[in-house]
Amino acid sequence: MSDEYAKLKNHPAMLGAGLVLLAAALVALPFALATVGTAWVRITNLAILFALLALGLNIVVGFAGLLDLGYIAFYGIGAYIYALLASPQFNLHLPFWAILPLGALVACVFGVLLGAPTLKLRGDYLAIVTLGFGEIVRIFFNNLSRPINITNGPQGISRIDPFRIGDFDFSRSETLLGLDVSGPIKYYYLLLVILMLVIAVNLRLQDSRIGRAWQAIREDEVAAGAMGINTTRIKLLAFAMGASFGGLAGGMFAAIQGFISPESFVLVESIMVLSMVVLGGMGNIWGVILGALLLSFVPELLRYTVEPLQRSLFGKLIVEPEVIRMLLFGLALMLMMLFRPAGLWPSKVRKRELE
Amino acid sequence: MSALLEVANLSKRFGGLEALSGVSIAIDYGQIYGLIGPNGAGKTTFFNLLTGFYRADSGEFRLAGARLDVKAPYRVAAAGIARTFQNVRLFDNMTALENVMVGRHVRTSSGILGAIFRTRGARAEERAIHEHAHALLEYVGLGARQHELAHNLPYGDQRRLEIARALATGPKLLALDEPAAGMNATETATLRRLLERIRADGTAVLLIEHDVKLVMGLCDRVAVLDYGKKIAEGAPTEVRRSAAVIEAYLGGALA
Numbered sequence: 001m002s003d004e005y006a007k008l009k010n011h012p013a014m015l016g017a018g019l020v021l022l023a024a025a026l027v028a029l030p031f032a033l034a035t036v037g038t039a040w041v042r043i044t045n046l047a048i049l050f051a052l053l054a055l056g057l058n059i060v061v062g063f064a065g066l067l068d069l070g071y072i073a074f075y076g077i078g079a080y081i082y083a084l085l086a087s088p089q090f091n092l093h094l095p096f097w098a099i100l101p102l103g104a105l106v107a108c109v110f111g112v113l114l115g116a117p118t119l120k121l122r123g124d125y126l127a128i129v130t131l132g133f134g135e136i137v138r139i140f141f142n143n144l145s146r147p148i149n150i151t152n153g154p155q156g157i158s159r160i161d162p163f164r165i166g167d168f169d170f171s172r173s174e175t176l177l178g179l180d181v182s183g184p185i186k187y188y189y190l191l192l193v194i195l196m197l198v199i200a201v202n203l204r205l206q207d208s209r210i211g212r213a214w215q216a217i218r219e220d221e222v223a224a225g226a227m228g229i230n231t232t233r234i235k236l237l238a239f240a241m242g243a244s245f246g247g248l249a250g251g252m253f254a255a256i257q258g259f260i261s262p263e264s265f266v267l268v269e270s271i272m273v274l275s276m277v278v279l280g281g282m283g284n285i286w287g288v289i290l291g292a293l294l295l296s297f298v299p300e301l302l303r304y305t306v307e308p309l310q311r312s313l314f315g316k317l318i319v320e321p322e323v324i325r326m327l328l329f330g331l332a333l334m335l336m337m338l339f340r341p342a343g344l345w346p347s348k349v350r351k352r353e354l355e
Numbered sequence: 356m357s358a359l360l361e362v363a364n365l366s367k368r369f370g371g372l373e374a375l376s377g378v379s380i381a382i383d384y385g386q387i388y389g390l391i392g393p394n395g396a397g398k399t400t401f402f403n404l405l406t407g408f409y410r411a412d413s414g415e416f417r418l419a420g421a422r423l424d425v426k427a428p429y430r431v432a433a434a435g436i437a438r439t440f441q442n443v444r445l446f447d448n449m450t451a452l453e454n455v456m457v458g459r460h461v462r463t464s465s466g467i468l469g470a471i472f473r474t475r476g477a478r479a480e481e482r483a484i485h486e487h488a489h490a491l492l493e494y495v496g497l498g499a500r501q502h503e504l505a506h507n508l509p510y511g512d513q514r515r516l517e518i519a520r521a522l523a524t525g526p527k528l529l530a531l532d533e534p535a536a537g538m539n540a541t542e543t544a545t546l547r548r549l550l551e552r553i554r555a556d557g558t559a560v561l562l563i564e565h566d567v568k569l570v571m572g573l574c575d576r577v578a579v580l581d582y583g584k585k586i587a588e589g590a591p592t593e594v595r596r597s598a599a600v601i602e603a604y605l606g607g608a609l610a
Binding site: 205223230 | 406432433440444446459462469471520523
């Protein structure tokens with residue numbers, strides 16, 4: 001990465017032009033998608049949310065080398081915090097700029113609560129404990145409807161407030177500067193800004209004293225300890241950072257969807273986010289984003305192509321899109337492990353480790 | 356003046372095996388102190404107790420007059436004892452420079468917020484870490500190889516890189532676990548010059564070593580362990596003449 005960047009740095013004009021083009025494309029994208037269908041803007045928004053999640057998990061898995069199979073729990077915690085404080089459930093309607101950070105903070109606290117007793121475990125053992133944590137959190141969401149109804153159980157929480165700044169409501173369509181700006185398009189821009197902030201935070205973390213400590217722990221925990229790194233504390237920091245990003249994404253998810261239920265936070269979702277990180281390239285921020293975008297978009301593309309294709313070829317639906325999705329997903333992961341074990345766009349370090 | 360490191364009455368059992376029993380040593384400032392003994396004498400156990408990797412059954416450590424907390428390796432490093440490993444343990448996929456930069460971790464303090472906001476303090480610290488690490492690489496003679504990955508370096512260079520990384524923690528005492536193991540004669544000679552220079556620059560060294568020639572030529576003071584007990588201590592010339600040492604190394608029949 002840094003080499004390519006260094007090369008580009010020598011051509012500031014080219015770099016500048018490239019960035020301007022990219023920015024223009026990103027700004028125009030939702031309007032282009034909206035001509036195909038607003039559904040595609042929503043899909044893009046979800047893809048960005050998953051990119052946020054994958055970036056958070058990447059801190060834990062990619063930077064610090066800790067396998068976390070219950071990551072979606074933090075997403076759920078952030079989502080429920082938002083939903084409970086901004087919905088008719090308790091008749092609370094706090095502003096988003098207050099509860100979004102609160103959700104991140106609460107998720108962070110849970111990250112520390114999970115990490116503090118478990119980070120002495122390594123590898124498989126840590127994975128099992130985190131998996132259990134993810135399930136416990138989901139089951140809590142499911143059952144905290146009695147004796148006092150907090151989460152509304154399996155029915156979930158609906159009519160969650162959208163983001164609002166004064167009169168500007170993110171869920172409402174309106175005409176601005178002669179353009180039809182729908183709710184999802186507004187959220188798209190907000191998500192894009194947050195994604196860029198999260199990328200910046202990740203890049204800076206990676207290239208810092210803490211980032212080096214994470215890498216050292218991943219390389220050799222014993223030696224890292226002998227060099228004066230408080231390994232438990234630094235690993236806990238990775239857990240807390242990853243969890244906060246998960247909580248942040250969760251709050252946004254709740255606001256954008258307007259409805260959440262425990263079903264959104266099942267184990268398969270944890271596995272999916274982990275797959276994004278692994279497929280894209282553990283430890284490389286750009287690779288992880290690529291993984292998240294691919295695993296979000298390809299299934300949707302299939303959904304929109306497989307069915308019409310089969311109908312036009314055979315006159316009826318033979319294989320469900322969902323089945324094809326899982327088949328291709330399995331195949332893709334197998335091919336990856338065979339041909340690109342470090343991911344599609346691996347970090348330099350990971351590539352070296354696996355060669 | 357009291358000694359830099361005082362170890363009093365150190366004992367450690369592994370089940371029925373008494374790995375160390377009642378060992379006491381004292382290392383002075385500016386000394387290279389050799390700890391030798393046949394295989395299984397308890398040298399590495401001593402080393403691991405000192406650096407917080409094992410817990411002692413009894414015994415006390417004092418570093419520069421203050422009680423040394425040996426509950427965790429990172430605390431020992433923070434207190435001022437840096438170690439190397441018998442089998443080199445570098446961060447293989449990091450460059451030589453990055454390895455040494457990790458060693459500065461314990462003497463620096465910027466955290467998450469400093470990293471995210473790139474505060475002026477964090478940037479200045481990062482620059483200082485970089486410069487210090489680079490200077491240490493020059494010091495051990497690896498300045499030209501700073502951007503090479505640790506695992507691509509030749510064996511002798513890896514050993515020296517490990518010493519540079521340990522020095523980066525700013526130790527009062529540098530503890531080396533068989534630094535010359537597996538080295539050829541040239542590499543050993545380079546290592547010897549490096550250790551002499553470290554001593555001249557004021558850092559004390561604890562050396563566990565099998566290479567008796569190196570130990571005898573380099574150390575100011577030597578202790579000999581056998582079956583977990585200290586059987587001799589003194590200047591190299593005295594220790595070499597000790598009957599107990601000759602017996603431990605060569606067997607009773609020859610003594």
